[in-house]
Amino acid sequence: MKLYSDKIKEIGKILVKDVMRPVHEGIIDSETPIVKVLELMATEPKRRIIYVVDRGKLIGIITPKVLLEFIALKLGKVDVLRKAEESIGLRFIIGTIAQDYVGKIVACHPDDTLAEATKIMVENLMDEIPVINEDGKLVGELSFIDILILALYKLKP
Numbered sequence: 358m359k360l361y362s363d364k365i366k367e368i369g370k371i372l373v374k375d376v377m378r379p380v381h382e383g384i385i386d387s388e389t390p391i392v393k394v395l396e397l398m399a400t401e402p403k404r405r406i407i408y409v410v411d412r413g414k415l416i417g418i419i420t421p422k423v424l425l426e427f428i429a430l431k432l433g434k435v436d437v438l439r440k441a442e443e444s445i446g447l448r449f450i451i452g453t454i455a456q457d458y459v460g461k462i463v464a465c466h467p468d469d470t471l472a473e474a475t476k477i478m479v480e481n482l483m484d485e486i487p488v489i490n491e492d493g494k495l496v497g498e499l500s501f502i503d504i505l506i507l508a509l510y511k512l513k514p
Contacts, residue, residue: 364511364512365508365511365512367511368471368504368507368508368511369470369471369472369475370470370471370472371470371471371507372467372468372469372470372471373465373466373467373468373469373470373471373473373474373488373497373499374467374468374488374497376471376499376503376504376507377467377488377496377497377498377499377503378497378498378499378500378503379496379497380408380487380495380497380498382401382404383397383401383404383406383407383408384407384408384410384495385397385407385408385409385410385455386409386410386411386455387409387410387411387416387454387455387456387459388454388455388456389409389454389455390454390455391427391454391455391457391458394407394419394424394455394458395424395427398419398421398424405420405421405484405485406418406419406420406483406485406487406498407419407420407455408487408495408498409455409456409459410495411456413494413495414492414493414494414495415462415464415487415489415493415494415495416456416459416462417456417459417460417461417462418459418460418462418463418487419455419458419459419460420460423458423460424458427458462487462489463477463481463483463486463487464486464487464488464489465477465486465487465488465489465499466488466489466490466491467488467490467496467497471504471507474486474499475504478499478501484500484501484502485498485499485500485501486498486499
């Protein structure tokens, strides 16, 4: 058991930049119509996060939860949203572009360790996380699958 513990600790010291992958899809401009965001999520079912950028800088993310809240409101199920912020209902009623739907930016940096990135992911219930540089530019993403694959590789005898 101690052998596994030591190997897991080694994995935690690896830097995000050594494991992250480039983002080739799921990046939209802040002015993208919300209908296009819904289409993107529907046609890319493996994509769990849509990255919203403005001049290359990450300004937020749109998750399936946010899109479901939008649909619930449009279906007249506003009681679903009462637990959220007061502004959420107004945002969904008048919002027509991606920037109206972005959630808070939760991200890691290329020089963070996997231990740090994993902690952020667990605390925020994320299965993938954007990787941004010091200027806030989206430079990659890290998925729990990336971490699992690395762990399996390192734990094999």
